[in-house]
Amino acid sequence: MSEQSGTNKKSHDEHHEASKQPSYGLVLTAIVIVLLAYVGLLVAGLPQQWTNEANTVHEHGTDDHAGHNHATDDHAGHDHATDDDHAGHNHAEHDHAAHDGHGHTDHAVAATDGGSDKQSPPLFMIFPFAMLLLAIAVFPLIPATAHWWESNLHRFYVAAGLGVLTLLYYGFVCNFPIDLHWPGHALTNPSDGAFAMMSTIFTNAIISEFIPFIVLLFALYSIAGGIRIKGDLKASPRTNSIILLIGAVMASFVGTTGAAMLLIRLLLDTNKERKYKVHTVVFFIFIVCNCGGCLLPTGDPPLFLGYLRGVDFLWPMHLWAEWAFVNLMLIALYFLFDAIFYYPHESKGDKANDAAHTEPLAILGWKLNVPLLLGVVLAVMFLAPEKNFFDGLGIKQIVAASGLQVEPWYPPYFLREAMQVLFVLISIAGGSFAIRKENDFNFNAIVEVAALFFGIFICMQAPLQILDAQGKNLPLKTPIHYYWATGSLSSVLDNAPTYVVFFEAAKAQEKAKRVEAEKAGGVTLEEYEKRSNTRLKVADGEIDWLLLVAISLGSVFMGAMTYIGNGPNFMVKAIAEQSGIKMPSFFGYMIYSCLILLPIYALMNYLFLLR
Numbered sequence: 001m002s003e004q005s006g007t008n009k010k011s012h013d014e015h016h017e018a019s020k021q022p023s024y025g026l027v028l029t030a031i032v033i034v035l036l037a038y039v040g041l042l043v044a045g046l047p048q049q050w051t052n053e054a055n056t057v058h059e060h061g062t063d064d065h066a067g068h069n070h071a072t073d074d075h076a077g078h079d080h081a082t083d084d085d086h087a088g089h090n091h092a093e094h095d096h097a098a099h100d101g102h103g104h105t106d107h108a109v110a111a112t113d114g115g116s117d118k119q120s121p122p123l124f125m126i127f128p129f130a131m132l133l134l135a136i137a138v139f140p141l142i143p144a145t146a147h148w149w150e151s152n153l154h155r156f157y158v159a160a161g162l163g164v165l166t167l168l169y170y171g172f173v174c175n176f177p178i179d180l181h182w183p184g185h186a187l188t189n190p191s192d193g194a195f196a197m198m199s200t201i202f203t204n205a206i207i208s209e210f211i212p213f214i215v216l217l218f219a220l221y222s223i224a225g226g227i228r229i230k231g232d233l234k235a236s237p238r239t240n241s242i243i244l245l246i247g248a249v250m251a252s253f254v255g256t257t258g259a260a261m262l263l264i265r266l267l268l269d270t271n272k273e274r275k276y277k278v279h280t281v282v283f284f285i286f287i288v289c290n291c292g293g294c295l296l297p298t299g300d301p302p303l304f305l306g307y308l309r310g311v312d313f314l315w316p317m318h319l320w321a322e323w324a325f326v327n328l329m330l331i332a333l334y335f336l337f338d339a340i341f342y343y344p345h346e347s348k349g350d351k352a353n354d355a356a357h358t359e360p361l362a363i364l365g366w367k368l369n370v371p372l373l374l375g376v377v378l379a380v381m382f383l384a385p386e387k388n389f390f391d392g393l394g395i396k397q398i399v400a401a402s403g404l405q406v407e408p409w410y411p412p413y414f415l416r417e418a419m420q421v422l423f424v425l426i427s428i429a430g431g432s433f434a435i436r437k438e439n440d441f442n443f444n445a446i447v448e449v450a451a452l453f454f455g456i457f458i459c460m461q462a463p464l465q466i467l468d469a470q471g472k473n474l475p476l477k478t479p480i481h482y483y484w485a486t487g488s489l490s491s492v493l494d495n496a497p498t499y500v501v502f503f504e505a506a507k508a509q510e511k512a513k514r515v516e517a518e519k520a521g522g523v524t525l526e527e528y529e530k531r532s533n534t535r536l537k538v539a540d541g542e543i544d545w546l547l548l549v550a551i552s553l554g555s556v557f558m559g560a561m562t563y564i565g566n567g568p569n570f571m572v573k574a575i576a577e578q579s580g581i582k583m584p585s586f587f588g589y590m591i592y593s594c595l596i597l598l599p600i601y602a603l604m605n606y607l608f609l610l611r
Helices: 002-020 024-044 046-059 072-076 082-097 105-112 123-141 143-149 152-172 194-224 237-270 278-287 301-308 315-345 348-356 366-382 395-402 415-430 433-438 444-459 461-473 479-492 495-520 522-534 545-561 567-578 586-609
Strands: 178-180 186-188 228-232 359-364 535-538 541-544
Touching: 024 046, 024 415, 123 143, 123 152, 123 444, 123 461, 143 152, 152 194, 152 444, 152 461, 178 194, 186 194, 194 237, 194 301, 194 366, 194 415, 194 444, 194 461, 228 237, 228 433, 237 278, 237 315, 237 366, 237 567, 278 315, 278 567, 278 586, 301 495, 301 545, 315 545, 315 586, 366 415, 444 461, 444 495, 444 567, 461 495, 479 495, 479 545, 479 586, 495 522, 495 541, 495 545, 522 535, 522 545, 535 545, 541 545, 545 586
Parallel strands: none
Antiparallel strands: 178 186, 228 359, 535 541
16 A cells, blocks of 8 residues: 555656646747737738827827837936926827717716726725735645645636636626727727627736736746856855846846846855855845846836836836845845855865865856847837837937938837747747756746736736726825835735836826816916926826836835745745755745845835935
8 A cells, every 4th residue: 555655656746747847849839820820910910000000099199109108318317398298198188088079078078187087996896906916925825725726727717717707897897988008099888898898908908918028028037948057166155145246137137037047056056065055045036036126127027017008118227226225235245144154154074065066157058048138128128019119229319310211110019029939939949958957947937927917917907997096095195105015015915016006006196296286277387397307207197206216116126025025036945945945934034034125125215215
């Protein structure tokens, strides 16, 4: 009986290991089918038609796409002309007013009144969103559900099931018009039928936001998996600190997931002879998986969602001082901890073993995959369908210097995503499978993100509408309020939807300020317009500059507070445990984060947000 049980366990383990192996043939076939389908759509002219629809609406009543498309140099100086500011603010009003001839005048009036009479779902429609985030936080911790929750299919059941509840509300209960955001702006009325209402929410959530979001993560994750940084360096405090610094820099450019994938094996191989290494992995999660990723939309999912909502691609670079302060403080603190408390307590035998078993640093697979990672970043920068390609960074200056007259060109919808998927195809088909095997690469982590975020993007439509209508009433006024509110939720929930919630709240409050100034008129409106350098134009509105700084920093930095704050945290924990490192429990990790991170975040708050 015991022998049979052992055989069954061995068979189960072999099946489990086999299930972890990536099915490259299946993935490559799926990518080829997707790319061929997109080429077919291009031949039929559909992506070009979608882009034309969207940009025709965006340009209506604005000057040179002012409401949605902003030149990089505008953002760099914080300086926006008053006329452009006003045009950007009225962008939403023009969109709504354009539908007056279709019987939607009442809704348009509500929208132009700062959302004061704007209808939104009842508060109980936050329930599906809250339940999904609660499931992400709690199910892995409950013994009865922990094993069941490990299946990505089960995660999808929960996420999609709660998403269906949201869709059913809009199809059969919602009694007010809702906005369709893709490809152009339109309104869908309950009288159009349940299917039209549900398809509007599904389109907004999945086609407009989820697809660009998950394709970017998939591309960064898959291409980074083809690069192997190997070596067994001397595991000194200095060596580990340098690895952490490199990870902090890389995280913004190849994503926190990509940087973690590239460097965690090197860190573990370097420290395998050491006894005290838990703290090193914890600091790796702090820096590489979170705090390093705040300089570009490619760095962390919250910033990419902000980019999809109209924040300029290079705007996060304005956070360089905060990035440098937090990451350098953490690296310096790690060096002191390791040099003073941990490294001196390593046994002489372990130190000698570490020194005897060194291996030179080698980077494999970089010649193919580093250019592909750069290609992903360039695709995100230049192929946004809402932005004139010739207004891109560098291209605008070259065109101006040449004196050429070029017609605006807006990239067809999903060309950006198609290029990213093409880069993945090249990376997998043209790269080394042996390198990926050395990295223990598989698609489980990205499938987990896709399964959960499919439901998250649908479920968060109702909370976003509530915030759009009621955001101006939230008791959050200052950057400090937004920083700690966003950070607190990002600590225990996923930081990407948390960013969106407070982004929309800040945008709604700015809309309310303008409406109040317009109602008062005269000097009040003039004074409001003079403060244009404190506001940033985004899709369908404006947002206070410092509030966006606070929201961005809170969501990115405080995702490091728990294992569930950001996706790569759990991934690195799992890889470390597979290597034999006994990582802290959920609350044990929080002891580290509360004692180390909170004082640094509070000091950063004092130095940078009290302005």
